[in-house]
Every structure is written in C-alpha cells, then in structure tokens.
Amino acid sequence: MTQKPLNPDSPLLQPVTAGALHAANRVWMAPLTRNRADADGTPNDLSVEYYRQRAGAGVVISEGSQPSAVGQGYPNTAGLVTDANEAGWARVAEAVHADGGVLVAQLMHVGRIAHTSATGGATPVSSTAVAAQGEIFTTSGQQPFSAPRALETDELPGVAAEYADAARRARRAGVDGVELHAANGYLLHQFLADGVNDRTDAYGGSAENRARFVVEVARATADAIGADRVGIRISPGNPFNDITESDVSVYETLVTQLADLGLAYVHLLAPADDPVVGKIRAVWPGTLVLNTGFGVDSERDDAERAVADGLADAVAVGRPFLANPDLVVRWTEGADLNEPDPDTFYGGGAEGYTDYPTLR
Numbered sequence: 001m002t003q004k005p006l007n008p009d010s011p012l013l014q015p016v017t018a019g020a021l022h023a024a025n026r027v028w029m030a031p032l033t034r035n036r037a038d039a040d041g042t043p044n045d046l047s048v049e050y051y052r053q054r055a056g057a058g059v060v061i062s063e064g065s066q067p068s069a070v071g072q073g074y075p076n077t078a079g080l081v082t083d084a085n086e087a088g089w090a091r092v093a094e095a096v097h098a099d100g101g102v103l104v105a106q107l108m109h110v111g112r113i114a115h116t117s118a119t120g121g122a123t124p125v126s127s128t129a130v131a132a133q134g135e136i137f138t139t140s141g142q143q144p145f146s147a148p149r150a151l152e153t154d155e156l157p158g159v160a161a162e163y164a165d166a167a168r169r170a171r172r173a174g175v176d177g178v179e180l181h182a183a184n185g186y187l188l189h190q191f192l193a194d195g196v197n198d199r200t201d202a203y204g205g206s207a208e209n210r211a212r213f214v215v216e217v218a219r220a221t222a223d224a225i226g227a228d229r230v231g232i233r234i235s236p237g238n239p240f241n242d243i244t245e246s247d248v249s250v251y252e253t254l255v256t257q258l259a260d261l262g263l264a265y266v267h268l269l270a271p272a273d274d275p276v277v278g279k280i281r282a283v284w285p286g287t288l289v290l291n292t293g294f295g296v297d298s299e300r301d302d303a304e305r306a307v308a309d310g311l312a313d314a315v316a317v318g319r320p321f322l323a324n325p326d327l328v329v330r331w332t333e334g335a336d337l338n339e340p341d342p343d344t345f346y347g348g349g350a351e352g353y354t355d356y357p358t359l360r
C-alpha cells in the first residue's frame with residue numbers, strides 16, 4: 001500500500017548518536033541470520049553485496065556471529081573467530097562505509113541452542129546441563145538440540161574473553177561496534193532466565209546473580225573496544241528457544257548495571273505498548289533502540305510514533321529491511337514495499353538475498 005511521504009522533519013529521519021556510533025537516521029537494520037557465510041564463518045562476496053545494499057540504515061546490525069567455535073549453532077553462520085573471518089568482515093565494513101553507513105557486528109553465542117554438527121563436535125555449553133526442548137536446523141535436516149554441559153564457574157572469564165576477542169577482531173576489521181546478543185534464548189539469555197538457569201554458584205538464583213555473567217561479558221567487551229562501541233540486545237519474557245522466565249525484573253537489574261558501564265545502546269525487543277518499555281527506559285539513560293520482537297509487524301507509522309512519543313530513540317527493522325535494501329528511501333517516499341520470502345530466509349545463494357529490487 002502506498003503511503004504519504006514522510007515529512008522531512010520526521011523523527012525517523014533525524015540523526016542519532018549511540019556512544020561512538022553516529023547514525024544518519026533512526027531506522028536501523030535488525031540483526032538477521034541468513035546462513036550464507038562460507039562454511040568457516042567467513043563473510044563472502046555475496047555478504048559484501050547484501051550489506052552494501054543496506055548501508056542506508058541508520059546502523060546496520062549484522063547477522064548473529066559466533067565469538068567462538070562452540071558458540072556456533074547453525075550451518076554457515078558468520079563468525080569473528082579466525083583471521084579469515086576478520087578479513088571477510090573487513091570487506092563488509094569497507095563496503096558499508098563506502099556508502100556512508102555504520103556497521104555493528106552482533107555477537108551471538110548460541111549456548112545450548114546448538115547441534116554438535118555445527119560446533120565442530122564440541123559439546124554445547126550453557127548455564128545449565130538441561131537440553132532445550134525442540135529441534136534445530138542442521139545440514140542433515142531437523143535434529144533435536146544436542147545436550148549441553150553447564151559451564152564451570154572458573155570457565156566463565158574465558159567465555160567473556162572470547163566475546164572481547166571477537167570484538168577486537170571486529171574493530172580491527174573496521175566494524176564500528178558490536179552488539180551482545182542477550183535475547184531470543186541464546187547463551188546470555190540462558191543465564192538471565194530463571195526457568196533455564198539452574199546454577200547454585202554466584203551466577204544463578206537471584207536476579208543480581210543471573211545478570212552477573214552478562215554484566216561481566218559486557219565489561220570485558222567494553223574494556224576491549226570501549227563501552228561506547230558496545231550495544232546489547234534483550235528480549236524480556238520472550239519464550240523463543242525454550243526460554244521460561246517468571247522474573248523479568250532481572251532486566252532492570254541488568255540494565256541499571258550496564259548504565260554504569262556506559263554502553264552505547266540497549267536494543268529492546270518488545271511491542272511498543274508493553275509496560276517493559278517504560279521500565280527499561282526508566283533505568284537506561286542512554287540510546288534505546290526498539291524492535292517489535294515478532295509480536296507485530298514493523299510498520300513505518302508505528303515506528304515513527306514510537307520515536308515521536310519518546311518510547312525509543314531509534315527502531316530496528318528486520319524483515320522489511322531483508323526484502324527492501326532501500327527501506328529508508330521507500331519509507332521516506334511512502335513507496336510500496338517488496339514482500340519478504342520466508343523460503344529464502346535461511347541459506348542458499350543470491351536468490352532472496354541480494355536480488356530484492358531497489359526503486360532506482
């Protein structure tokens with residue numbers, strides 16, 4: 001449906017700063033796993049083209065990328081583990097920058113949302129030794145999640161260091177910052193969620209304890225590349241990937257401590273009318289990015305209202321960006337949008353990846 005053009009003074013079209021990140025507009029690209037990196041996790045020519053096409057986002061947040069081999073859950077996800085991975089990201093960063101964009105790499109350690117065929121045979125690690133219920137996509141079709149082992153207390157600093165190392169690689173590659181994926185049931189969420197985290201050490205039990213590992217990862221990453229280049233993504237209460245959470249106060253506990261660290265931004269997955277948005281806003285003085293989190297489709301006018309009403313400073317948009325490389329132009333002009341094709345979301349080649357048409 002064609003819409004009216006946006007006013008030039010629309011809040012969506014105004015620049016916004018998040019720490020050291022300077023975004024030309026407030027329509028950011030949400031992280032989207034596309035399973036098209038090389039088998040060793042290196043972004044390739046197609047990845048370079050895909051991100052270059054989407055450089056018009058205020059900030060391009062990359063696909064979830066593993067900070068370690070055991071942190072990989074799915075085939076052909078990108079990584080920030082090896083020199084080759086770093087070189088691949090350098091090409092992506094160069095392409096995004098050449099078109100005036102800002103690039104953030106999302107660091108996604110999947111924890112127990114994994115299969116040993118993707119971890120190189122290693123037993124997945126988590127806050128718990130209890131396997132997630134359900135199945136995961138592998139190169140040989142859907143398989144039950146592999147049983148994880150619970151990380152030992154004295155292993156945790158090493159895992160935090162993996163995030164820091166991956167962030168250093170991102171920066172060496174010219175990527176502008178990183179986003180810690182603490183949402184959607186992956187490793188950091190497995191620590192936060194009281195229905196999953198069954199630890200009896202200082203990292204389980206109270207909200208303070210469940211937030212502890214995430215804070216330590218954020219601190220290690222901030223020490224490595226500067227807090228002003230580190231964002232974090234959270235999804236309070238999101239049951240995706242076998243998460244159960246009865247105590248979402250952990251997010252206020254967490255974000256209060258992240259505010260002390262001075263991270264660049266918090267990226268919150270929640271519908272705009274969810275009371276959690278105001279609760280997080282109240283404890284987070286910095287830049288807040290909002291994504292609907294699958295609850296409702298991301299629509300331009302809702303996004304504009306969320307920023308105009310001060311619920312958030314920017315919005316992150318997933319599937320509309322996937323299908324519309326020039327989404328900011330289309331939203332600005334009120335043009336029709338391409339429809340995303342779910343059959344080509346995960347894996348494959350150029351089809352459904354780099355061949356969505358632009359207006360011009």
Ligand SMILES: Cc1cc2nc3c(=O)[nH]c(=O)nc-3n(C[C@H](O)[C@H](O)[C@H](O)COP(=O)(O)O)c2cc1C
Nearest residue numbers: 030031032033063064293294297298317318319345
């Ligand atoms: C194909 C696909 C891949 C996704 N991959 C990731 C990911 O790697 N990391 C992440 O945090 N969220 C991921 N998400 C969630 C999106 O970032 C976003 O929260 C979700 O699509 C809802 O926003 P939308 O309605 O604007 O698409 C993915 C979603 C889709 C559709």
